[in-house]
Amino acid sequence: MRTFLVVLAAGMILTGAGCQKQEETPESQKADQTQKTTEAQSENTGPFAEAIQLAKEKGCFSCHDVSAKRVGPAYKEVAKRYADEEGAVDILVKSITEGSMGKWGTIPMNKQTGVTKDQAKLLAEWILSLK
Numbered sequence: 187m188r189t190f191l192v193v194l195a196a197g198m199i200l201t202g203a204g205c206q207k208q209e210e211t212p213e214s215q216k217a218d219q220t221q222k223t224t225e226a227q228s229e230n231t232g233p234f235a236e237a238i239q240l241a242k243e244k245g246c247f248s249c250h251d252v253s254a255k256r257v258g259p260a261y262k263e264v265a266k267r268y269a270d271e272e273g274a275v276d277i278l279v280k281s282i283t284e285g286s287m288g289k290w291g292t293i294p295m296n297k298q299t300g301v302t303k304d305q306a307k308l309l310a311e312w313i314l315s316l317k
Contacts, residue, residue, distance in 0.1 A: 237312035244301055246309070251317065261288045265317035278310035279303060 243245060249257040268274035281289070282308050287298035303308070 206220040234308075234312040234315060237308045240301075240305055241309060241312075244305075249295075257293060258295060261303060261313045262316045265314050268314060269317045274308060274314055275310045278313060282306040313315060 195276070250259070250261055252261050253263055254260050264278070268277060271277065280286075280297050281295060282301055285295050287294040289295075298306070
């Protein structure tokens with residue numbers, strides 16, 4: 187009987203029945219990739235490093251991602267939409283400081299009370315650079 191249990195346990199281990207790796211779903215792979223993209227593009231040390239740090243501190247990445255839609259649009263989509271718009275920086279500053287509704291669907295963007303107009307301008311310039 188003991189030999190049977192040892193053989194059974196060894197067989198389970200060899201076939202993976204005792205400890206199977208859970209397969210990743212497309213959703214978990216996408217979420218993983220989105221997180222990696224945000225982290226990679228948020229580690230910028232270039233001319234917009236201050237804006238990226240500000241976006242982290244003010245919680246902008248809670249609703250937005252650089253490349254993927256979250257609660258709000260991806261920053262690259264914002265940059266694409268406003269690429270040729272006259273006064274794009276001012277439009278984004280207004281959305282950041284006063285909020286907006288209906289521009290990207292039914293979910294409104296609340297005004298960001300902890301962000302000054304100068305900070306909002308820096309964020310807007312960074313976002314528009316992502317096109």
